[in-house]
Amino acid sequence: MPLRLxxxxxxxxKEFSAFLGRNRDTDENVxxxxxxxxxxxxxxxxxxxxxxxxxxxxxxxTVDNMRISDGERSAAAEKVPAAQRxxxxxxxxxxxxxxxxxxxxxxxxxxxxxxxxxxxxxxVDAAGVYVPGGTAAYPSSVLMNIVPAKxxxxxxxxxxxxxxxxxxxxxxxxxxxxxxxxEVWRIGGAQAVAALAYGxxxxxxxxxxxxxxxAYVAAAKRRVFGQVGIDLIAxxxxxxxxxxxxxxxxxxxxxxxxxxxxxxxxQSVLIADNAAFADAVVRAVEVELETLDRxxxxxxxxxxxxxxxxxxxxxxxxxxxxAIAAEHVELAMEMAEAEALSEKIRHAxxxxxxxxxPEAIGDYVAGTNxxxxxxxxxxxxxxxxxxxxxxRTSLVACTPQSLAALGPSAVALADxxxxxxxxxxxxxxxxx
Amino acid sequence: MPLRLxxxxxxxxKEFSAFLGRNRDTDENVxxxxxxxxxxxxxxxxxxxxxxxxxxxxxxxTVDNMRISDGERSAAAEKVPAAQRxxxxxxxxxxxxxxxxxxxxxxxxxxxxxxxxxxxxxxVDAAGVYVPGGTAAYPSSVLMNIVPAKxxxxxxxxxxxxxxxxxxxxxxxxxxxxxxxxEVWRIGGAQAVAALAYGxxxxxxxxxxxxxxxAYVAAAKRRVFGQVGIDLIAxxxxxxxxxxxxxxxxxxxxxxxxxxxxxxxxQSVLIADNAAFADAVVRAVEVELETLDRxxxxxxxxxxxxxxxxxxxxxxxxxxxxAIAAEHVELAMEMAEAEALSEKIRHAxxxxxxxxxPEAIGDYVAGTNxxxxxxxxxxxxxxxxxxxxxxRTSLVACTPQSLAALGPSAVALADxxxxxxxxxxxxxxxxx
Numbered sequence: 083m084p085l086r087l088x089x090x091x092x093x094x095x096k097e098f099s100a101f102l103g104r105n106r107d108t109d110e111n112v113x114x115x116x117x118x119x120x121x122x123x124x125x126x127x128x129x130x131x132x133x134x135x136x137x138x139x140x141x142x143x144t145v146d147n148m149r150i151s152d153g154e155r156s157a158a159a160e161k162v163p164a165a166q167r168x169x170x171x172x173x174x175x176x177x178x179x180x181x182x183x184x185x186x187x188x189x190x191x192x193x194x195x196x197x198x199x200x201x202x203x204x205x206v207d208a209a210g211v212y213v214p215g216g217t218a219a220y221p222s223s224v225l226m227n228i229v230p231a232k233x234x235x236x237x238x239x240x241x242x243x244x245x246x247x248x249x250x251x252x253x254x255x256x257x258x259x260x261x262x263x264x265e266v267w268r269i270g271g272a273q274a275v276a277a278l279a280y281g282x283x284x285x286x287x288x289x290x291x292x293x294x295x296x297a298y299v300a301a302a303k304r305r306v307f308g309q310v311g312i313d314l315i316a317x318x319x320x321x322x323x324x325x326x327x328x329x330x331x332x333x334x335x336x337x338x339x340x341x342x343x344x345x346x347x348x349q350s351v352l353i354a355d356n357a358a359f360a361d362a363v364v365r366a367v368e369v370e371l372e373t374l375d376r377x378x379x380x381x382x383x384x385x386x387x388x389x390x391x392x393x394x395x396x397x398x399x400x401x402x403x404x405a406i407a408a409e410h411v412e413l414a415m416e417m418a419e420a421e422a423l424s425e426k427i428r429h430a431x432x433x434x435x436x437x438x439x440p441e442a443i444g445d446y447v448a449g450t451n452x453x454x455x456x457x458x459x460x461x462x463x464x465x466x467x468x469x470x471x472x473x474r475t476s477l478v479a480c481t482p483q484s485l486a487a488l489g490p491s492a493v494a495l496a497d498x499x500x501x502x503x504x505x506x507x508x509x510x511x512x513x514x
Numbered sequence: 515m516p517l518r519l520x521x522x523x524x525x526x527x528k529e530f531s532a533f534l535g536r537n538r539d540t541d542e543n544v545x546x547x548x549x550x551x552x553x554x555x556x557x558x559x560x561x562x563x564x565x566x567x568x569x570x571x572x573x574x575x576t577v578d579n580m581r582i583s584d585g586e587r588s589a590a591a592e593k594v595p596a597a598q599r600x601x602x603x604x605x606x607x608x609x610x611x612x613x614x615x616x617x618x619x620x621x622x623x624x625x626x627x628x629x630x631x632x633x634x635x636x637x638v639d640a641a642g643v644y645v646p647g648g649t650a651a652y653p654s655s656v657l658m659n660i661v662p663a664k665x666x667x668x669x670x671x672x673x674x675x676x677x678x679x680x681x682x683x684x685x686x687x688x689x690x691x692x693x694x695x696x697e698v699w700r701i702g703g704a705q706a707v708a709a710l711a712y713g714x715x716x717x718x719x720x721x722x723x724x725x726x727x728x729a730y731v732a733a734a735k736r737r738v739f740g741q742v743g744i745d746l747i748a749x750x751x752x753x754x755x756x757x758x759x760x761x762x763x764x765x766x767x768x769x770x771x772x773x774x775x776x777x778x779x780x781q782s783v784l785i786a787d788n789a790a791f792a793d794a795v796v797r798a799v800e801v802e803l804e805t806l807d808r809x810x811x812x813x814x815x816x817x818x819x820x821x822x823x824x825x826x827x828x829x830x831x832x833x834x835x836x837a838i839a840a841e842h843v844e845l846a847m848e849m850a851e852a853e854a855l856s857e858k859i860r861h862a863x864x865x866x867x868x869x870x871x872p873e874a875i876g877d878y879v880a881g882t883n884x885x886x887x888x889x890x891x892x893x894x895x896x897x898x899x900x901x902x903x904x905x906r907t908s909l910v911a912c913t914p915q916s917l918a919a920l921g922p923s924a925v926a927l928a929d930x931x932x933x934x935x936x937x938x939x940x941x942x943x944x945x946x
Contacts, residue, residue, distance in 0.1 A: 100686050169926035176920075180631055183621045198867070199612055199881055204860055206894045220931050253930055289894040304739065308747050311894030315740050341936035345789055346568065375934045417911065423903065423910065428636055435630070435911035440939035443912060446924040451910040461721040462638050462743030464906030474896030476882040479849065479867035480875060486610075492878040494601035498685055499652050502807045503771035507872035510765050 084350075084364070084388030089398055101389060102405060102458075116272045128179040128283045134273040138242040139215065144266070145284060145439035148248065150266040152161050159256035167256060173227050173447045174260050179187070180449030181233045184468045190477070196484035200477030206311070208286070209471055210278035212293030212303075213254060215244030215270050221257035222445060226452050228261035228465065234471035240264050240278065240288055244270025270295075271332075272302035279306035292470060294453065313470050314463050317456040318347040321441055322408035322422070324399055325352065326415045327359035329437060335366035337412055340442050342383035343376040351406065353399045360390050360470040373492040396423055404429045407460040410441045431460045485511055515819030516782075516796070521830055526741030532644075533821060534837060543922070548704045548733040555708035560715045566705040570645065571676040575700070577716060582682065583838040591688035599688060605879045606657050606692050612881030613665045616900045622909070632909030638743070640718070641903055642710035644725030645686060646887035647702050653689035654877060658884050658898065659725050660693035666903035671695050672720055702727075704734035711738035718827065721862040724902060745902050746895050749888040752859025753873055754840035754862075756831055756855070757784065758847045759791035761827055761869060767798035769844055772874050774815035775808040782820040783838065783850065783857075785831045792822050811834040828855055836861045839892040842873045863892045 087097055106351065122130040128145045135143040162170075190200040211227040224241070231239050238381060241263040243254060248268075258266050261407035267285065269277065275295075281287030291303060292313040303312045321341035325334050338350040354360040367384060371377045393399045396415075399422075403411060407429035413436070420435040431454030434441050445452045457512035480488065489512045496505035517670040519529055525529060540685065560577045568577040573657030594602075612826040622632040643659040645651065656673070663671050673695040680700075690698050701709065707727075713719030723735055724745040735744045753773035757766050770782040798814060803809045825831045828847075834857075835843060839861035845852035845868070852867040859865060866873050877884045885898035912920065921940045928937035 092764060096526070097839070146557065165926055166930045169923040169930075172923045173927060179625070183623065183631075184633055186618060189615045193611070193881075197880065201616055201882075201896075201899075222927055222931065240690070247713075302737070307736065307739070308891070311891075333939065335674065336935055336939035336942055340933070340939045343933055343935045352821075370938070374938075375932065380935060407556075428639065429905075430907050432908035432910065435909065436913075438914050438917045438943055439910055439912040440932075440943060442928060442936040442939045443917070443920055443924055444908070444910050445936060446927045447920045448910045448912075450633075450910055454908075455905075457740070459740070460905065460907070461741075462905055464633075464635075465729075465908060467633075467906065469901070473861075473887075473892065473894055474899065475687070475859075475862050475892070476864035476876070476897060477867065477887075478864065478871055478876050478880045478882055479852070480871040480880075481868075482870050485870045485875070488875055488879045491601040491604045492875055494597055495605065495654055495878045498598045498601075500807065501772070501775055501874075502941065503768055503775045503802070503812060504874040504877060506802070506806075507765065507768035507772045507874045509873060510762070510768055511870055 084384055084390055086390045088392045089402065090392070090394050098300065098402065098405070100307045101313045104205055111299045112297045114300055116305060119272040119275040120302060120305055123273050124280045131269055131273045131277050131282055134271060135244070135269050139246050140248045140268070142248045148269060148284065150268055154250065155255045155259060155266060156367070158250040158252045159259050161252040162256045166253065169258055170221060170225070170253070170260055173222065173420070174229055176447055176449035177225055177229045177451070178233060181230045181468050184471065185233065186472065192306065195487040196481045197488065198477065198479040202475045202477060203472045205471055206289040206365055206473060206476065206487050208238040208240060208288040210288035210291040211239060211241045212291060212295050212299060213241055213243040214273065214295055215246055219251045220492065221253040222452065223294065224254055224257035225261050226262055228258070230451065230466060230468045231471045232262050236471050240265045240267070242267045242269050242274040243267065243279065244274070267462060272298045275299060275306060280308045283454045288422055290471060292297070292466060313453065313466050314455050314459060316453065318349065319344040319348045320409040320456055321412065322353065322403060322406055322410065323412040323414060324396060324403065325354055325359070325363070327354070328358035328415035329359070329414045331359065331362035331366040333440070334414060335370050336362045336365060337440050338363070338384065338388070339370055339380045340440070341410065342388065342400070343380040346379055346382040348383045348386065350384060350409070351389045351391065353391045353393055353402060355393050355395055360392060364390060399425055403427055407454045407458040408435065409454045409460065410444070412439070412441055427494070429460045431455045431465055516653065516816055516820045516822055520824045520828050521834065522824070524786040530834065530837070531657045544729045544733045548730055548737060551704040552708040552737055554732060555705050555714065556712045563701055563705045563709050563714055566703060567676070567701050570703055571678050572680045572700070574680045579717065580701060582700055582701055586682065587691060587698060588879065590682040590684045591691050591791045593684040594688045596683065602653060602685070602689055602799065604656070606661055608879055608881035609657055609661045609883070610665060613662045613900050616637055617665065618901065628913045629918040629920065630909065630911040634907045634909060635904045637669070637903055638721040640670040640672060640720040641668045642720035642723040643671060643673045644706065644723060644727050644731060644803070645673055645675040646727055647678055651675065651683045651686050653685040654884065655726065655814065656689035657685055657693050660690070660695055662883065662898060662900045663903045664694050666900045668903050670720070672697045672699070672717070674701050674706040676700065677707070679756045697845045703771065704730045707731060707734035707738060711742045722903060724885070724898060745885065745898050746887055746891060747795035748885065750781065751776040751842040752781045752888055753844065754783045754785065754835060754838055755841065755844040755846060756828060756835065757786055757791070757795070759786070759788035761791070761846045763791065763798040764802070766846060767802045770795070770816065770820070771801060771802055771806060771812045772872070773842065774820065775806065775812040778811055779819065780815045782816060783821045783823065783840070785823045785825055785826050787827055787835060789824055792824060796822060832858055835859055839890040840887045841886045841892065842866065842876070844871070844873055862898055864878050865889045
C-alpha cells in the first residue's frame with residue numbers, strides 16, 4: 083500500500099515533511115569509483131575506454147569498432163517497422179516545432195547615452211548526448227536530446243550509447259538517424275562521459291554533455307562540470323496527479339503507473355479531494371497491475387514510494403504541489419479549473435491540463451521535452467531545451483560621448499574598490 | 515616578460531596549445547575539506563557555521579550576531595560618500611535596465627491539432643548570493659548578483675558575506691541596500707554555501723546559489739548542486755585584447771592590467787597585427803606598473819600568465835580568439851571593423867567594441883553583467899543573467915480531438931519502448 087496522508091488531519095505537516103525528506107537516490111560512494119574512471123580515461127584515453135567497456139558492457143569492444151559506422155546504423159535502423167518509423171518521425175517534427183518556439187531572441191539596442199548594448203545567443207560547437215543502453219534504451223530520449231541541439235544549431239552532435247553484448251537497438255539507431263546525430267559511439271558509463279569531456283585519441287571532446295543515466299553517469303557528469311557544461315542531473319521519475327472525483331479511476335490509475343513502471347525508485351502521488359474516489363483509484367491500480375507487463379517494477383514503486391494525499395479542496399493542494407515540485411503534474415479536472423489552478427502552481431517540471439492529457443503524451447509526441455527536473459529540482463530548474471545548447475555573449479560599444487557619460491561613475495567605483503588599472507583604463511580615454 | 519607567440523611562426527600550434535592547456539586553478543584537495551564542512555553543517559546547523567566562522571573569519575561570531583540587522587547595515591552604508599553612493603545607484607539602474615531586456619518571453623500557443631503547448635518562466639522562491647569578504651569585497655559584484663534576481667522577481671534574496679574581524683564594508687552594505695537584499699548574514703566559505711543549501715536552525719534554505727568565491731566556495735557550490743541550483747563556477751579573471759597599431763599603447767596597457775590587477779592567477783592576452791605596436795604596449799605596461807597600487811599582483815599575473823600573440827591579420831586571430839574563449843574580449847580598432855569581427859567570434863563571455871570601450875566599463879556601469887564564464891567556459895556558458903533566477907515549466911493541454919490525433923503515435927512509441935502503462939494511459943482515453 084502506498085503512504086496515505088490527509089491534509090486536514092493533525093500531524094499532517096510532520097508526516098508530509100518526512101515524506102518529502104525521503105531520499106530515493108542511491109548514490110552511496112559511486113563518487114570514488116567514478117573519480118578513478120575519469121582520471122584513468124584522461125590519462126590513457128581510448129585504451130581506458132575500451133577496458134571499462136569490455137568489463138561492463140561488451141567483451142568484443144576494440145578501438146576499431148568503438149564507433150558505430152553509418153552503415154551499421156542504417157542496417158539496424160532499417161529493421162524498424164513502418165508504423166514505428168512514422169511515429170518517431172511524427173514525434174521528431176513536433177519536438178522540433180515546439181523547440182523552435184523556445185529559441186531566445188538576441189537583444190541589441192543603443193541607449194540614451196549612445197552606448198550600444200547587446201546579448202547574442204550562439205550554439206556550442208559540439209554536444210555529447212548520453213543515451214542509456216539495455217532495457218532503458220529509449221528512442222524517445224534520443225529525440226528529446228538531439229532535436230533541441232539541432233534546433234539550437236549545434237554543428238557536431240556526438241551520441242554515446244552502451245551496447246550490451248554488442249547488439250544495436252534498431253529504434254535507438256533510427257532515432258539517432260532521424261534526429262541527426264553526427265557520430266555514434268558504442269560506449270557508456272562514466273568512461274563515456276569522461277571521453278566526451280576530455281577527448282581521447284579517437285573521440286574529439288565536446289563542449290556540453292546532456293542526457294540521463296544511472297548513478298555512475300550522474301556522478302561523472304557532476305565531476306566533469308566546468309570542463310564542459312552539463313544539463314540537469316536526472317533522478318528517478320515522478321508524477322503527481324491532482325484529480326477530482328469525476329475522473330475515471332482507471333484512467334488515473336494508468337497515469338500513476340505510467341511513471342511507476344520506469345523504476346522501483348520512481349514516485350507516483352495522487353492528490354484527491356474525495357476519499358471514495360481515492361479508494362477507487364487505489365483499487366484500480368491493483369487491477370491494472372494484474373495485467374501490466376512491468377507490474378513487478380511498477381508495483382514496487384507504488385508500494386514503496388507512492389502516496390495518496392487527501393485535501394479538503396484543491397486550493398489546499400497548492401502548497402503541497404509546490405513543496406513536492408514534481409517532474410510531472412497532471413491536473414485531471416475540467417479544463418477551465420485546470421487552467422486556473424495551473425496559474426497558481428509555482429514549481430513543476432511540466433503541467434498536463436484537463437482530463438484528456440495523460441502525462442505520456444508529453445513523453446512522446448506533445449513536442450515539449452521529456453527530460454525534466456526531478457527530486458524537487460523544479461524549484462530551480464526547467465527541463466532540457468534549446469537554451470542548454472546555446473550560450474549568451476554580451477556586447478558593449480561606447481562612443482567617445484557615451485564613455486564621457488558613463489566613465490565618471492566607473493572611475494568612482496573602481497577607486498572605491500581600490501582597482502587602479504580599472505579606473506585608469508577609463509580615465510585615460512576621457513583624456514584625464 | 516609575458517609569453518610571446520607568433521601565429522605565423524613554425525611550431526605556433528604546439529606552443530599555443532600548451533599555453534591553452536595551462537591550468538591556472540589551484541584546486542588540489544579542497545574537495546575533501548569541503549565535503550567535511552558541508553556534512554558538518556548539515557548535521558549540526560548553526561553550531562557548525564559558528565565554529566567554522568570563528569575559526570576562519572571572526573572570533574566574535576555567535577548565533578545571535580550572525581545575521582546583520584537592518585540597523586547595522588544602514589549604519590555602515592551611511593558612511594559611504596555621496597559621490598560613491600550616486601555611482602552605485604547609477605550602476606544599479608543601468609544593470610536593471612539591461613537585465614529587463616534579457617527577460618525571456620513565455621510561449622503559449624495552440625497548434626493545428628488543437629493541442630495547447632506552453633513554456634512559462636517563473637522565479638525561484640529564494641536565492642542565496644555569495645559575496646567574498648576582505649580585500650576582494652566588491653560592491654559592484656553585489657549589484658551584479660542581486661539586481662538580476664530582483665528583476666527575475668525572486669521573493670527572498672539572502673546575501674552572505676564574511677566579515678573578517680567583524681568589520682562591515684560600508685560599500686558592500688550600501689550595495690546590498692540599493693540592490694534590495696532581504697537578509698544579510700556575516701558568514702562565508704563552504705560553511706555559508708552549505709547553510710544556504712540545506713538551511714540551519716536560523717537560516718532558511720534557498721533554491722539557487724550564485725556569486726563568486728575562492729576554491730573552497732567553488733568546491734562547495736559544486737557539491738551542493740542538485741540540492742540547489744548554482745551559477746557558473748568562476749575562475750581567475752581574463753582579458754583578451756585584439757588591437758591594431760593605431761591604438762594608444764598606454765590605453766591598451768591599462769586594459770591588460772585591469773584584469774591582471776585582480777589576482778596573480780588572472781590572465782591578460784594581447785593579440786596584435788603589428789610587432790612594433792606590441793612592443794610599445796609591453797613597454798607601456800612596465801611604465802604603468804611603476805605607479806599602479808596593485809603593481810605587485812598585476813606584475814606577477816602579466817609575467818606568469820600574460821601573453822602577446824602576433825598575427826598576420828585579424829582574420830588569422832579568429833581561431834585563436836575562439837580557442838581561448840575568453841571571459842572578456844576587447845576589439846580595439848575602428849568601430850566598423852570591430853563590429854564585423856565581433857560577428858565572427860563564436861566564443862566569448864563579453865565583447866567590448868571599438869577604441870572607446872575599455873572592459874572596465876562592463877565591470878561597473880554598462881549594464882551588462884560582470885559575472886562571466888572563465889577558463890574557456892564561454893564555449894558552453896554565458897554570464898550571469900535573469901535566466902539564472904528563473905525556471906521554465908512546460909504546459910500541455912489536449913482536447914479529446916487532439917488526443918485522437920496525437921494518441922496513436924504515442925501508443926506506438928510506448929509499445930516500442932515496452933512501457934505498457936504509458937500506452938494504456940493514452941489508449942484508455944481514446945476509448946480503446
